Amino acid sequence: MTDSMQKTVLVAITDIFFYTKVRDALLPNGYKLERARSQEDIAGKASAANPSAVILNMNDDKLNAFQALETLKADPRFKGIPVLAFANHEEVETWNRAKALGVTKIVSRNEFSSRTRELTEEVLIGPGQEARG
Numbered sequence: 001m002t003d004s005m006q007k008t009v010l011v012a013i014t015d016i017f018f019y020t021k022v023r024d025a026l027l028p029n030g031y032k033l034e035r036a037r038s039q040e041d042i043a044g045k046a047s048a049a050n051p052s053a054v055i056l057n058m059n060d061d062k063l064n065a066f067q068a069l070e071t072l073k074a075d076p077r078f079k080g081i082p083v084l085a086f087a088n089h090e091e092v093e094t095w096n097r098a099k100a101l102g103v104t105k106i107v108s109r110n111e112f113s114s115r116t117r118e119l120t121e122e123v124l125i126g127p128g129q130e131a132r133g
Contacts, residue, residue, distance in 0.1 A: 007052035007124060010045055010081075012036040014062040018086075018112070022055060025116035042068045046078050053124050058087035058094050058106070069101040082123040086112035 009026060011033050013019045023033060034049040036042050042063075046054070054072065058065045065085065072078040082104040087094045089108035098106050104123045112119060 006030055006032050008032040008034055008049045009120060010034050010036060010042075010049055010051035010054045012042060012054060012060070012063055012065065012068050013057045014060055015057060018057055018109075021113055021116050026120060029117055031120075036063065036068070039063060039067060042071050043075065043078075046072060046075075046081070051081060053120060054081055054083045055120065056083060056085040056098075056103070058085050058098055059091070059109070066097060066101065069098065069103065073102045082126070084112075084119055084123045 007030075009022075009031050011019060011022050013022065013035075014037055019035065026033060032049075034045050034051060036045050045051075056065045056068060057063075069083065072081065072083070079102075083102065085098050085103045085106040086109050087098065087106060089110070095106055105119065107115075107119060
């Protein structure tokens, strides 16, 4: 990925294990990361960074992912940004609510850990398109 094509990903994950997974998967592949560590960071960092995608941990204990989604989807500037979310696979209500709020793709924590880069690229490309590169 050239500098002119560098994509910024807003990472709304406070858990260091998952943030490290994202960092290790995306930085070597030319992505720029902007990390949101608090609820207040979401709109501000989305506005400043103009991200190509957002990654949310729906089970984050320090950042309310549902509120973050509502903030992003309520603002016309951010409404179209694809959102990749992950959650505990047993929490059906979390998955349903995330989808209802406009998450582009939601996966289990295990799948997210093992396929971070591929999943991010899937939401960036969009349905029905092939990766170019």
